[in-house]
Amino acid sequence: MGKDYYQILGVDRNALDEEIKKAFRKKAHEYHPDKAGGNAEKFKEINEAYQVLSKPERKKQYDQYGTTFEGFGGQAAYDAGFNWSDLFRQGSGGFRSGGVNFDFGDLGDIFSDFFGQQSRPAGQRAARVSHTANGHDLEINLSVDFNEAVFGIGKTLEIVKMVGCRHCLGNGAEPGTKIETCARCQGQGQISTTQQTFFGAFRSVSTCPDCQGEGKRASQNCSQCQGRGTLKDKVRLKVNIPAGIDDGETIRLAGEGEAGEKGGQAGDLYLNLSVRPSAEFRRQGYDIHTFQKISFSQASLGGKVKVKTVDGEVSLKIPIGTQNGRQFILKEKGVPRLRGRGRGNQLVTVEVLVPKDLNRQQKKLVQQLADEGL
Ligand SMILES: [Zn+2]
Numbered sequence: 001m002g003k004d005y006y007q008i009l010g011v012d013r014n015a016l017d018e019e020i021k022k023a024f025r026k027k028a029h030e031y032h033p034d035k036a037g038g039n040a041e042k043f044k045e046i047n048e049a050y051q052v053l054s055k056p057e058r059k060k061q062y063d064q065y066g067t068t069f070e071g072f073g074g075q076a077a078y079d080a081g082f083n084w085s086d087l088f089r090q091g092s093g094g095f096r097s098g099g100v101n102f103d104f105g106d107l108g109d110i111f112s113d114f115f116g117q118q119s120r121p122a123g124q125r126a127a128r129v130s131h132t133a134n135g136h137d138l139e140i141n142l143s144v145d146f147n148e149a150v151f152g153i154g155k156t157l158e159i160v161k162m163v164g165c166r167h168c169l170g171n172g173a174e175p176g177t178k179i180e181t182c183a184r185c186q187g188q189g190q191i192s193t194t195q196q197t198f199f200g201a202f203r204s205v206s207t208c209p210d211c212q213g214e215g216k217r218a219s220q221n222c223s224q225c226q227g228r229g230t231l232k233d234k235v236r237l238k239v240n241i242p243a244g245i246d247d248g249e250t251i252r253l254a255g256e257g258e259a260g261e262k263g264g265q266a267g268d269l270y271l272n273l274s275v276r277p278s279a280e281f282r283r284q285g286y287d288i289h290t291f292q293k294i295s296f297s298q299a300s301l302g303g304k305v306k307v308k309t310v311d312g313e314v315s316l317k318i319p320i321g322t323q324n325g326r327q328f329i330l331k332e333k334g335v336p337r338l339r340g341r342g343r344g345n346q347l348v349t350v351e352v353l354v355p356k357d358l359n360r361q362q363k364k365l366v367q368q369l370a371d372e373g374l
C-alpha cells in the first residue's frame with residue numbers, strides 16, 4: 001500500500017468530489033511554500049493526493065489497488081520545470097508534462113490567491129524592507145512628585161540606547177572609503193529566488209542579506225559601529241511632563257526610541273509615569289481632596305481658616321454651625337486638565353475636633369456650655 005491519499009487530504013474514504021476539492025484547497029493554502037508556515041514537502045504531497053483523488057479513473061484504481069501510478073509519481077512532475085507562462089499559454093487551464101495530462105479545472109482562483117500574495121507593489125515591498133531595520137521602541141519608568149504632575153515639569157533623562165553613529169553619520173561605511181554597488185544583488189537590494197513547484201515556478205523576492213536592501217555596500221565597514229550605522233550610547237533627553245498627567249499614564253515620544261539601522265525609522269520612547277503620593281493632597285481625576293481640622297468653637301461660631309492648596313494657602317470661610325464632615329469646594333484649585341481647559345476643584349472636608357486634655361479653666365467653660373444644653 002502506498003501513501004494514504006485520503007489521510008493526506010484529511011477526508012473520509014467516502015468523501016464526495018466536492019469535499020475532496022474543498023479539503024485540497026484548504027490544505028494547499030495552508031501549506032503553500034510561499035506562505036509563512038508553509039511546507040513544500042507537504043504541499044507536494046497534497047497535490048499528489050489531489051491529482052489522484054480528483055480523477056475518477058485514477059481514484060478508482062487507487063481505491064482498488066491502493067497504489068500510486070508508476071511513472072505518474074508526483075516528483076517527476078514537480079521538477080519538470082514548467083512555469084506560469086506555460087500554464088497560461090495553454091489557455092484551457094491544463095498542461096502536459098512528463099506525458100501526463102494535468103487538468104486544473106476551476107482551481108484558477110487558488111493561483112490568483114497565490115499571485116496576489118506574491119505581487120506586492122514596489123512601495124509595499126520597500127516598506128517591508130525598511131521595517132527590518134527600524135529601531136526598537138523603548139520603555140522607561142519615571143517617577144514625579146505630586147506637584148510636578150499637577151503643574152508639569154521639564155525633566156532631563158539619561159538613556160542608554162542605540163543611536164545613529166556619528167563617525168559614519170549612520171551609513172555604516174568607514175569615512176573616506178568607497179561605497180560599492182553590492183555584488184550579491186547588483187545594486188537591486190533584493191534577491192529573487194525561483195522555486196519550482198508542481199504548480200509552476202514561484203518567484204519570491206527577499207531583501208539582500210549582504211547589503212540589507214541598500215544595494216550599496218561599504219568597501220570598509222565603519223570602525224565604530226561595525227557597519228550597522230548605529231551604536232549604543234548614553235544620551236540626555238529633555239522631556240516635558242505635561243501639567244495634569246496622572247499616575248499610571250504613559251507619554252509616547254515619537255522617534256525617541258532606538259535609532260533605526262541605516263536610515264530605518266527610529267523607535268518610539270514610552271515614558272510610564274508614576275506619581276509619588278502627597279502627604280496633604282489626594283487626587284481623584286482632576287479634583288484634589290483634603291481634610292481640614294477645625295475646632296469645636298470655629299465650627300460653632302464660624303470664622304476663617306487657612307487651607308493648603310497646590311497653589312499655596314487660601315482662606316476658607318467657615319459658616320456658623322458647620323457640621324463635622326461638611327465638604328467645601330474651592331473652585332479651580334484642582335489639577336489642570338491634561339486635555340482641554342480649566343482645572344478641577346479642591347474638595348475640603350472639615351473635621352471638627354473634640355477638645356480633650358482640658359485644663360481646669362477649659363473644663364469649667366465646657367461645663368458651663370453643658371449647663372446651657374450644648
Ligand atoms: Zn559608524
Ligand SMILES: [Zn+2]
Nearest residue numbers: 182185208211
Ligand atoms: Zn545587496
